[in-house]
Amino acid sequence: MRLRPAAAATVVLAVALWFVPEFADGFPIFYLLFAYNVFFWIAQASSWNLFTGSSGYFSFGQGAYYGVGVYTVGVLVAKRGWPLLPTFVVAGILGALLGLFIGLIVFRLRKLRGEIFALMTLAVAFVMGAVARVSSTIDGGQGIPLSGVELPQALGDFPAMIFRLGLIVATLAVLAAQVLHHSRLGWGLFAIRDDEAVAENLGVPTFRFKMMALGISAFLASLSGAVHSLQISYVTIEDVFNIRVPLLVILMSILGGTRHWMGPVVGALVVYTLNDRLNAAGLQDVSDLIVGGLLIFMIVAVKEGLYLRARQRPLRAAIGFAVGIGPPIVLGLTDSAITVMAYGLLGAVLLLMLPVTAPVEEAVPVHG
Amino acid sequence: MSLLSQAVVSGVLAGGLYAMMSLGMSLSWGVLKVINLAQFSFILLSAYFTYQLTVSLGIDPFLSILVCVPLFGLAGMALQWVFNRIRISEFESLLFTFGLFIILESLAATVWTADFRRLSTEQNPYVSESIWIGSIALPVPQLAAFVAAILVAFGVRHLLRNTHFGRAVRALAQDRDVAVAFGVDNGKVSMQLAGLAAGFSALAGVFIAMSRAIFPGLAVEWFGIVFSVVILGGLGSTLGTLIAAVIIGVVGAVATVWGGPPMAPLAVFLVLIATLLFRPEGILGAARRDT
């Protein structure tokens, strides 16, 4: 398959970003950590959407794959002293195996669809936590401190390292989503999403395709979880196997738009940035009101997702962003680039939320 | 032996509470196609209201039912009105109500602080009281919840089977468009049902306040158990919900006694998975129709 412009752009961007840490004196190191977190959520959201967005099988299982990744590092590296980088790959593979195992059961043994499939994945996530709790080889309630873990020096000091690791995983996830989006696999999945029986009857190997997508998705989610364990630095069941990750991932993908690979990327950037700035904006008691409120309004007002909406209304997005960054620049609150960006995104989002008047059919074809 | 039987009984009663907490979610998801996380907020807030009424008015906690149930019933209806208005899809509703959940939790934290709130034994004598059957103790709050759950489950079952409202609801549950085509007033019926669902959650909240300490972060801890009950019982099946909750309560209790408390969640979730595999539509079979 030839390299498409989008993919090329992604690779170029990734390579460029790779060297950002070299100029770390020019900006607060926190930017690297912030960027890492955005990468993390991009990887998670993209991996979720890779399967669910394409196939229409709604999964709550993200927490399970993520957790497998985190605990693989916790157990093998912190407890057994395995080297870090190889373990990442192992974590990804274990996650993929879990995904394929689930797939085998729900797609072959039983043909579960819709809600039942969603509930099944939710149940699996619960079980993973329960298993970690009873098994003292995994956790057993003690939790696992990762303070002693040997970090690879090759990638630079911690901020640079985790930034680069996150960058790699996010790039992989986005590339995977792009390739899928334009491949026979992708089209097969889109067909499955629209009408699985007809797709099968037209020659789409539905079972194999669903398994492939699930495997890739789980691999990426678990890999990204493994990297994230370094950020957590102290792994506990409550922190890892909670409902937070799956809910946020679903949230980001749907807000950004599940129909295009850019959707989860946009969703992750917007949600994480606003969440970070609002939650840290002090007045904690009201910041939650805003996060919740924004969420509600976005769901109501931008059903097709921010990305597609922005593509129909690029002007709105641009104006919104400009208006957004206005106040802080006027008020001279430019000491934090992230805050300024947050204003921009907020402005863009709010403007995009205004009702669309012109017919949406004008929308550029979603796929292709 | 007495240990096991006592454990089983307390499991059954705990099941009553789980059922009470899950009925609203099950109806909302199964019939209205709204995955309503706000049900958890209703439970939490109702518990706080119960706490507040009992402490500041010095009334019997049971009396707060008279306030909480109608109050949250109305809240539920209002919310459903919005959902109908914006024609929300199933998974959009999940996110919408997640936002609501966040908001309501932080409101609770603002009003009652993040600190624990627990009715003292004087204010709430029931917490340590039991009704005895031979050597078996039936703790009052759980017992009350259990009885309430049975009444509600069968009440709703009767309602749905033998009333015009019920037929309308079942019609909607099976195929909304067809039902509407046949003249069912989706808006009215769904709001009524949403009101009921929210009322049930409020009722659960009262029993929660009577049986344990509450704090804003508590609500999210209920996700596991409630979703398990809802799944096991079959979406929208009230009787299924009740039975599922009891099964889960008992399985958890027995696992606790035999394998230790950490075994309880594992046992419960394994039962859950087995059910999904072999009775995907829930223990009572075709849940939607059974409602």
Add this chain to the structure above:
Amino acid sequence: MADLYFDDVTKRFGGVQALAGVSGQVEQGEIVGLVGPNGSGKSTLINLLSGYLEAEGGKITFGGEDITDRPAHRIIEMGIARTYQIPRPFGTMTALENVSLPLMFGTARHDPGRARSEAQQWLEFTGLERHADTPVAGLNLHQLKYLELARALATRPRLLFLDEVLSGLNPTEITQSIEMVRRIHADGITIVIVEHLVRVVTELATRIVVLDRGRVIAEGEPTTVMRDPEVVVAYLGTRGRHA
């Protein structure tokens, strides 16, 4: 030599015996009309023969190969395609994308780009070229039925099942559609057509098979078959039942 051959195929849904051992064959180049009252098993038979459903009993061979237990997505490679009574397009795709999909699978296995360009010609064949980039939600029933045809033809079938392509169309549309079927047949594609409008079938088909309650009750040259008393009873009887 019989191209499609099926022997004693059975299917039941719950308690209902949809097909109670149906046998028959379809010769190369035929247009077989499959008729019968509602619930007689016409669509079920098509679903089995096109691999959409799995038969419980019996044997199906095509071009001498046993395809009874072959997974649906491999049947298409054999050169069997079908349309649906109620059109089932891929709802989130444009007309062109709908037709290009089968071209990426089955025997063609083109990459998406090539598939699109080839799909275009099938849209032209069915006169939908102007709607290539219209999301299917923007098409009317007549166009959707043609889209079904285009999608099926894109798989380059040797045998094509048409499940009530005419139902719901107005007289002019019906005439056009019949014309279309003739053209397809003229391209050397064997056709099995399920149709309610007996007039049309007798006019189109080279041979007619009559199903009733999951059984073949008559078969043969159209005009003679339609005069067969049992057939008449079955029809009138059903009409009565349905009135």
Add this chain to the structure above:
Amino acid sequence: MNIHRARRRPTGSLTGAIALLAVLALVLAACGGDGTADTTAAASPGTTTDGGTETTAGGTETSTGGEEAAGDPIVIGSTLALSGPLAPTAAIHKVAGDLFVEQLNANGGLLGRPVEWVVLDDESVADQAASLYERLITEDQVDLIMGPYGTGAITAAMQVAERYGYLMAQHTGSLTYAFNYGCQFPAWPTGRYPNVTNPELVFDALEATGNPPETMAFVINQFPGTMFVAYGYPDSGDAQDAQGAVSIAQERGYDVVLDVQFPLTIDDWGPIAAQVRDADPDFVYLGGLGVDAPNLIAAMDALDYQPAGMFVQWPAPGPVLGAGESAEGVLSVTAFEAHPPFTDDPENAQIAATFEEAATEAGITYAEMETQASASWAAWQTLVAAVEGAGTLDNEAACDYLVNNTIETIFGETSYGTEENNYYGDLSYVKQVQDGDWWVVYPEEFAAPDHAIEYSPEG
């Protein structure tokens, strides 16, 4: 989702609301824009030209006592679990911190400059805490940091602090084996081996009654801290870490008739209560925290069962008392209680009194100063003592000062800088519920006036 339906929905009516939300959001974001989160700052960071006298004197009271702090505020950053499961206890640390900073500023501030405390919400999640500390240090560039609350958050924050060489005083981190950062200063006097010293203390107390229990039941919350005290942490490779309450009990010849663990979140206490009743021990050792104690007590009450004696590791004190009669005689450990001899020192008495006011005002149900609040207070005293002692905001210097000097905290003479991860000894005392309130009852010399431990296996 059907794009074509989407557009026909009536969203217009929402516009107003959205616009309003927009304004609100922008305003709020503006508050956070410059990083000034929920802060406690001097009433008026001295607009008067630099009048504050620099000081290099050690100790907690700044030598400029009374004088108005002046100059640019010194910013101290930290996170707390202001929401999530750990929020109930974190709320206490918020009150303590606010009060301490307020008093500090009233007494001439730090190095003569006013102090501003920036506290962010880590939502009880470790990785949140990590990135927030990262932000406080490298983006907001706070001068100093204070530890968060909750084992996970503390561990995560400590890694960040170590990365940038920030001194980290922390209140209640209990993974004593994991905290090997030389500039972390645990104010809570648990000692390096609470898994040994804590149980020893409790068992000594029981034996001091002359009528100790013979059978014991252990009911342990699967929370890292309580697990550590109950079973130790063998993986650390340190022999002493491998011990724990259970093994020590067995060494002492108690008959362990029940040993169960339970998940952090538990819905049904009935079966556990039934198990305890079934084992009918002379003494129940509940390795629990928060509201585990009242929940278990209520469940046992419901079975009409009251054990002869019961100990609970780290309870939320209020709810335990809420259990009324049944809570009488329950034992726990504490580092400070608002009664003599702890309040003999007038300054401590003063602190305890003002804290109670502040806590009551903040709506904390149990407003008296005890372990959590005092540990929090000591942590702040530690930080201030370090900076004042070193006479500079340089974290390294401040750290050295603490390692090499003895300072004064609410717990008395405190010398960190031990070989044992700066844990300076276990200053825990046994407290007991008597007549509806907590009293320290052991060791005698710290017992509240005319209070002594009450226990007998006969109940």
